Amino acid sequence: MSLWFMLFLRALRLFVVNTLTRTSPTMDLRSGTPVWLLEAGSLREWPDLEGPRDADVVVVGAGISGALAALHLAEAGFDVLVLDRREAGRGSTLASTGLLQYEIDNSLVELGERIGREPAARAYRRSVAAVEQLGALVATLGHECGFAWRPSLYLGVTGQDAALLDAEARVRRACGIEVELLDARDIRAQYPFQRPAAIRSALSAEVDPLRLTLSLLRRAESLGATIRTGPCAELATIETGRMASVVTTTAGHVVRAGHVVFATGYESERYLPQPIGQLLSTYAMATEPEASLEDWDDRCLVWETARPYLYLRTTPSGRVIVGGEDERITDADARDALIGGKCADLVRRARGIWPSLRLAPACAWGGCFGETPDGLPVIGTPPGRPRTHFALGYGGNGITFSLIAAQVITASITGHADPDAELFRFGRPSLGAG
Ligand SMILES: Cc1cc2nc3c(=O)[nH]c(=O)nc-3n(C[C@H](O)[C@H](O)[C@H](O)COP(=O)(O)OP(=O)(O)OC[C@H]3O[C@@H](n4cnc5c(N)ncnc54)[C@H](O)[C@@H]3O)c2cc1C
Incomplete structure (x- = not known):
């Protein structure tokens, strides 16, 4: 055994994140026929992992979260390896309806009550920026991925909602987000239905999530990233330490990497000490x-x-x-x-x-x-798991959150803390006991 290898082993403070993957069945993430398959045409696929490999960063998961993380890391100059046991984009990403909204499932008023007005305003502004940045990114991809800017119309349902929407519009404007408040007469004049009130925002978009994911992966590949998908690219165990991590796949291939990004979507719970959502x-x-x-x-x-x-x-x-x-x-x-x-x-x-x-x-x-309880994603490194980064874009804004995750994780790996990382960290009080 070489001296370097012995030092490497000593430096490795081993812990096994998941020894059960080999025997845990793959989660059934979706069923039925998502519309994107009706319009997909021929899709870009990647080969399976064939042997051991080293990389600066391993990204586990080739859905929208993994694709965005891989692209950001490749742009930052890292040698990136993306692994997925499914074909790229065929997990939850294929089920997404492709709405890109800055408005998260908890209104700004509700989020403010939960985490404080200033952090809530920062989370909303970060979401606005993410939608704008996604639009700018798509414009550089050169592939058709069904992206279009659209207004969003948030409809009140009951008479009481008019007052709620009025309050929501005021707090959004106070934090610099332009919205229109429509009353029942405005709605009747502009749409073929009646509702007591609505908030209309210009800052939304729609996309085909499958084609977007494949385009992002192709761009990451053009910058040097390697993408491997199939049964041999399934992470079985990870041993991680202060200097490096060792990923072993179910086929027994060993990958040594400086950092591991878990972009494993709703299957991530099995890699965490306790549920986060x-x-x-x-x-x-x-x-x-x-x-x-x-x-x-x-x-x-x-x-x-x-x-x-x-x-x-x-x-x-x-x-x-x-x-x-x-x-x-x-x-x-x-x-x-x-x-x-x-x-x-x-x-x-x-x-x-x-x-x-x-x-x-x-x-x-x-x-x-x-x-999650606060409607925000969970992004970052869990306590005691150095060099391991999770991109968990839970909630109806999964794609917008995935972009924020790619930015926060890339900043962390390059040693430049993201100013909003605290809002999304593991163990924040607004996640409750988890
Ligand atoms: C019906 C529906 C509608 C939705 N609509 C929207 C919407 O309009 N807008 C929006 O923003 N979000 C929406 N979402 C949420 C969105 O789909 C998710 O937030 C997003 O797709 C998550 O992407 P992901 O890349 O994190 O996960 P996934 O796409 O699931 O990717 C994770 C990948 O990790 C791989 N993986 C897991 N474990 C391993 C392992 N051990 N080894 C190797 N690979 C592994 C999986 O195979 C998978 O491909 C919707 C979700 C559903 C179900």
Whole structure:
């Protein structure tokens, strides 16, 4: 054994994050047919891992979180290896309905009550910046990924919501986020439905999450990143220490790396000492292309104050996507059994908002979904796990949060602390006991 290797072993303060992966079944993250597969055409795939390898950073997970992290790290000059046991983008990312919103599931008023007004304002402003930065990034990719800027329309449901939305609009404006407050008359004049009030924001967008992920990975690859997907690219164990980490895959390949980024989505709970969020199931359906969307000419992203909320968007090919109908179940068979009924419920509820739409179902799907108590992502290094970074973009803004995670983790690995890292850290009081 060489002296260097003995020193390396001594420096390694071993702990095994997950020795059970070999025997734990892969989580069933989604079921049904997400609309992106109907329009995907031929997709870029990557080869499986064939042997041992070294890298500056291993990113485990080739969904939207892993793709954004890999690109940011490759841009920062690191030798990056991305590993995924599935094909790229085929985990929860494929189930996403692709709404890019700065508005998180907890309103700014609610978040302020939970974590304080100033941190809440910072979290919202960071979300606004993330949506803007995603738009700028997509513009440089040179691939069509269904990105379009859209206004978002946050609809009040009951009469009491008018006052809530008024308060929400005021706090958003106070922290520099421009919004329009619409009353019932404004809504009737501009949309073919009636609601007591709404907040309209310009700073939102829509995207095809699968194509975006594949484009980001291609860009990372062009900057030197290596992407390996398939059964031999499944992380089995990780041993991590002060100087380096050793990842072993289920095929027995060993990868030595300076840092490991877990972009493992809702399957990450098994790598953590305790749960950080609540997992549930959520549903979506997409229609055949509508004959006409002329009374939806701003193609706004629609969502509402009810919890769980219903949401609607259009696609470039003229389909309507409707999502919501969350259920507090995690069992995949139970989730699958509900898809047909949930599709019918989504159509019925969407007709309640937009009666002029035909809404003929083309496909429906369901997926695992995670939320944290404060509605913010969990990003960073858990206590006692040096060189290990988690990008857990839980919540309805998973994609926006994934960009923030890529930025915070890249800053941490390059030794430049992100000014907002504290908002998203493990163990923050607003996560509760977790
Ligand atoms: C129905 C639905 C609608 C949604 N709509 C939206 C939306 O409109 N907007 C939005 O922002 N978010 C939305 N989300 C949330 C969004 O889908 C997620 O936040 C996001 O896709 C998570 O991406 P990820 O890359 O973190 O996870 P994933 O896409 O699941 O990627 C994680 C990857 O890690 C891999 N992996 C896990 N463990 C291992 C291992 N041991 N070894 C190797 N690889 C491993 C998995 O195979 C997987 O590919 C929605 C979710 C659902 C279910």
